[in-house]
Amino acid sequence: MLSEENTPLVRIKEAYDAAANPPPEVTIKLSLYEKLYHIGALRKSVLLILMVLLWQIYAVRLDNPLMVPSFLDTLTGLIQVIRSGDLLLRTATSLRVILAAYLGGVLIAGVLTVFAITTRIGTDLLEILTAMFNPLPAIALLPLALLWFGLGYPSIMFVIIHAVVWPVALNIYAGFMGVSNTLRMVGKNYGLTGLSFVFKILIPAAFPHILTGLKVGWAFSWRTLIAAELVFGVSSGSGGIGWFIYENKNQLNTNLVFAGLLTVIIIGVLVEGIIFKFIEERTVVKWGMKF
Secondary structure, three states: OOOHHHOHHHHHHHHHHHHHOOOOOOOOOOOHHHHHHOOHHHHHHHHHHHHHHHHHHHHHHHOOOOOOOOHHHHHHHHHHHHHHOHHHHHHHHHHHHHHHHHHHHHHHHHHHHHHHHHOHHHHHHHHHHHHHHOOOOHHHHHHHHHHHHOOOHHHHHHHHHHHHHHHHHHHHHHHHHOOOHHHHHHHHHOOOOHHHHHHHHHHHHOHHHHHHHHHHHHHHHHHHHHHHHHHHOEEOOEEOHHHHHHHHHHOOOHHHHHHHHHHHHHHHHHHHHHHHHHHHHHHHHOOOOOO
């Protein structure tokens, strides 16, 4: 005969009480070093400071400002051209051009990918075009762009669009193809077809791949813009950051050349760390697609 303390009802009640009143969590006290080490922004800041210190030490020991100016000389030159407004004007010119070309490239990539995902002919066309043009460096098309569009920013926009379209299209297509059959069947059961199926099922499910493609496309477009401006990026006496770097190289203002390169890096980091990070947190992280 079971004792009263060992009856199933008693054991169930004890288990229920234990679940309702869990033991207090054990708090692990971290040292100040461990707390600081877990701050990602602080770790990156320390690494950045170390790289700047190495740059400064190497430039001072080399003692050749024409070859490698120090970080302080570069920073001084950067502040001077910002105060004069010259670098800000050049930056605005470059950003205006890249924004139009980047959006145009993303739009073309989106149209090609939607056509590819909805028709077999579109799939064949995308595969052929990406196999032909994706390995082709955008800057190699610069002579043709000059012949077709003349000297100016239309030629630069053409090569930027070429740099954006193919990596974005490939990433979007890979994301669409990776959508599970379960989600596809859900969309079909709701009667979604064509563009409604693409926008309501495929794009949300494939958004991590799409965002990756947008990041890669941005990096390619930014590099292509600076390279194209270094070659001929001047129109009506006004050029972008690449032309600013080229002009100061000819005038042997190496600290201003480094200031222009530093500006390119800063803009790239800001776009990646603020704009794309914001989009990622509001989409793939919020939706539980990334932890």
